[in-house]
Amino acid sequence: MTQSVGLSLTEQQRAVVERPVKSKVFLEGPAGSGKTTAGVLRMLHLLDSGVPAEAMLVAVPQRTLATPYYDALHSPDLAPGGQVTVVTMGGLARRMVDLFWPLVAEKAGFGQPESKPTFLTLETAQYFMARVVRPLLEQGYFESLVIHRNRLYSQVLDDLNKAAVVGFPHTEIGGRLKAAWAGDPVEKRIYDEAQECATAFRQHCLDHNLLDFSLQMEVFVKHLWTLPLCRGYLLNRYTHLIADNVEEDTPVAHDLLRDWLPHCQSALVIYDEDAGYRRFLGADPESAHSLSELCDETVRFTGSHVTSPDMEALASRLARSLDRPAEPASGNVLSVLSYEFQRYHPQMLDWVTGEIERLVTEEGVPPGEIAVLAPFLTDSLRFSLMTRLEQRGVPARSHRPSRALREEPSTRCLLTLAALAHPRWGICPSRFDVAYALMLAIEDLDLVRAQLLAGIVYRNQDGLPALGSFGKINAEMQDRLTYVLGGRYENLREWIEEYAGGPEAPLDHFLSRLFGEVLSQEGYGFHRNYDAGEVAANLIESVQKFRWVTDEALAEGEKPLGQEYMEMVEDGVVAAQYVRSWRLQPEDAVLLAPAYTFLMANRPVDYQFWLNAGGRGWWERLYQPLTHPYVLSRHWPRDAVWTDENEYQTRQEALYRLTRGLIHRCRSKVYLGISELGEQGFEQQGALLQAIQRVLRQVQAEENTTPLRSGGAPDV
Secondary structure: OHHHHHHHOOHHHHHHHOOOOOOEEEEEEOOOOOHHHHHHHHHHHHHHOOOOHHHEEEEOOOHHHHHHHHHHHOOOOOOOOOOOEEEOHHHHHHHHHHHHHHHHOOOOOOOOOOOOOEEOOHHHHHHHHHHHHHHHHHOOOOOOOOOOHHHHHHHHHHHHHHHHHHOOOHHHHHHHHHHHOOOOHHHHHHHHHHHHHHHHHHHHHHHOOEEOHHHHHHHHHHHHOOOHHHHHHHHHHOOEEEEOOHHHOOHHHHHHHHHHHHHOOEEEEEEEOOOOOOHHHOOOHHHHHHHHHHOOEEEEOOOOOOOOHHHHHHHHHHHHHOOOOOOOOOOOHHHOEEEEEEOOHHHHHHHHHHHHHHHHHOOOOOHHHEEEEEOOOOHHHHHHHHHHHHHOOOOEEEOOOOOOHHHOHHHHHHHHHHHHHOHHHOOOOOHHHHHHHHHHHEOOOOHHHHHHHHHHHEEEEOOEEEEOOHHHOOHHHHHHHOHHHHHHHHHHHHHHHHHHOOOOOOHHHHHHHHHHHHHOOOOEOOOOOHHHHHHHHHHHHHHHHHHHHHOOOOOOOOOOHHHHHHHHHHOOOOOOOOOHHHOOOOOOOEEEEEHHHHHHHOOOEEEEEEOOOOOHHHOOOOOOOOOOOOOOOOOOOOOOOOOHHHHHHHHHHHHHHHHHHHHOOEEEEEEEEEEOEOOOOOEOOOHHHHHHHHHHHHHHHHHOOOOOOOOOOOOO
C-alpha cells in the first residue's frame, strides 16, 4: 500500500513514513507541508509491516480532522484485517467510562452507582442546565447581564468544560474569573452566580447519573486513568500511537499522551506550527509542543505543497505587519492579492460574485476550488451570496456546523406541522409561521398564495390550532390558489387530521412518518431536496436523543416529551450541532463558510475571498461575559488581572494565526472584499484592513505602486 503511493512522497515524508517500526517521532511544520499525509502513510506502513490494526490508535482533537485517516482505512486496496481505532480523547473517555462504569461509579460520587450512566449531548446538557438554573434566574441571578438564556447556559457549561480539559477543580471557576476581572468590583458577583450554577448542575448530574462532556473527562482522568485495570487495558492494547494536530488538543489530552508515550512501541506526534485555532475550546499549543521531549527525535518539515513563493511572501509580510516574527520571503505580493474598494456592502458582494463568475466561466476554475470566508457567516450574508451566485449560474454550498437546528427553515416547517398535529399541546403557531411552513412543505406554493391559504384555513380555536378544508373555500379563491396546490394541501391536512385522531406517537416517530409518507413524496417541498432531507434527519436524531435522555426526567411531569422539546427549541436551549453536514456535500461548488470552520476542515483551495476585510469581526473575540478561554488556562497566573494590553496582544496573535492559516491553505490568490460601510451600515476600519494597508505601503515604497486606494478608499 505504502509503495503504491510512495512515488509522490518527498524525501522528508519518506524518511518519516519508513522509519523503523519501533521509533517515536515528533513531527512539526507549517500547514501544507505534508505532515498529515505522512501520518496517514505511516499508519499504512505500520499495517504493511505487520503491526496489528487493533494495536494502533489514531488520536485527533476533532472528528473532522480524522477524515484523511478514515478515507485511507476505507480504501478497497487495504488488506483485510482488524480495525484501527480513530478517536478523539473525549470519545475515548466516553468509551472507557461506559466500559468500566461499575468500578468507578461509587468512588466518583454518583448517587445511583448500581444504575447505568446517561451520556449527555450538548443539547441535552443545556436542557438539564436550564432545569437547574431557571429557578435561580427567577430569584434574580444575572440581572445585570443582557444575554439570551441559551448563551448563558452554554457559557456555564463551557466553564465546566474548561475546568475538565485544563485540569483544575470546577469549584475554582468563579474564583479564577473574579481574580482576573478589571472592571467594576460590583460586577464580580456574576462569577459567584456562575459558580453556583456550575456547582448545582454538577451535583444534579452526580445525583442522577448524568454525564456531560466535562464529567466524562473528569471521571476518566481522575478515576479511570489512575485505575491499574483501565490504564493497563489501554496501554497494553494500543502500543502504536499516532496523534495528529496535537496543537488543537487540550492540556489534559496532552497529559494522557505524556503518560502514554513511554509505553508505546512506536509513536508519531504531529504538530502544526502557528496553529491552535481552537483556543476558545481549550486548545494549548505550548503544552502540545512539550510532547517532543518524550519522542526519540524531532523532525521538521519545511516548504509547502500548497502555497507558492508569492503566497509565502504575503504570509511573511502580513505577519510582520502584525508585529509577529517571520522569516523574510521573496515574492510578488500583488500577484496573489486582489481587491477593489466599494462604498456599500451590497456593492462589495456584487464585486465578489462577479469575480467568482469570471473565474469559473472565463478562467475555467472549478467552483470547488473557491472558498468565500468571513469571520461570521450570518443568515443575511449567506442568503445574499447564495442568491447572487445562483442568479449567475454558479453552484454554491454553505457550511456552518455551529448553526442551531431551530434556525433552519426546514426545521421550522417540521415543528410547525408537529404543533398542528398535536393540538392538545396548546402550541399555536403564528399565521405567518403556518404560511411559511405550507410554502416549504408544498412544491410550487409561493409565499403570497401560502399567506392567502393560511389566512383562510388556519384557525386558533380556544387555544387549539386547526386547519380547515380546501373544499370549503369559495370557488374564486380556489381558482386563485389552483386546484393542483389545493389538492396537495388537502392531502397534507387529511394526513395531519388522521394522525391527530389516533394515539400520540413519540415526536421523532411522528417526524419520520411525516417526512417519509408526505413531505418526501412527489409534489411536496422535501422531494429531491437533499439539504432539507439532511435537516430532517438531524432533527429526528436530535429528538430521538432528547427522548432517550429525558424520558425518565419527565416521567412525573404533566407535559408530553414532544411538547417539552418544542418549548425548549423555542427557548433557544436545544441547539443541536451535527457533523453530518461535513459529509455528503457536492464537491464542485463554491464553499461559503466561517473562516475558523474552513481552517478546521483542513482542505486547501485555489482561491479564497475574505469578506468584510475591514470588519472588526476578524480581530475581536466573541462576547462571553461568563467565561474566558485565556484566563481559564494553565498559562494564566491565578491572581493576575486581565488588562486591555492582554486583550490587544491576544487579538493580534489570533489574527496572525488566522490569516497565516488561511494563506497556507490557498494555492493561487486571495481576494479581499472591502466596503467602507459594513453590513450594519457602520464604517469599517478593522485591524485586518490596517495590517494589509501597511503591507501595501511597504510594497509601494519598494515597487512604486499605489496602496489600497481603489475606488477612492481612504488610506488608514
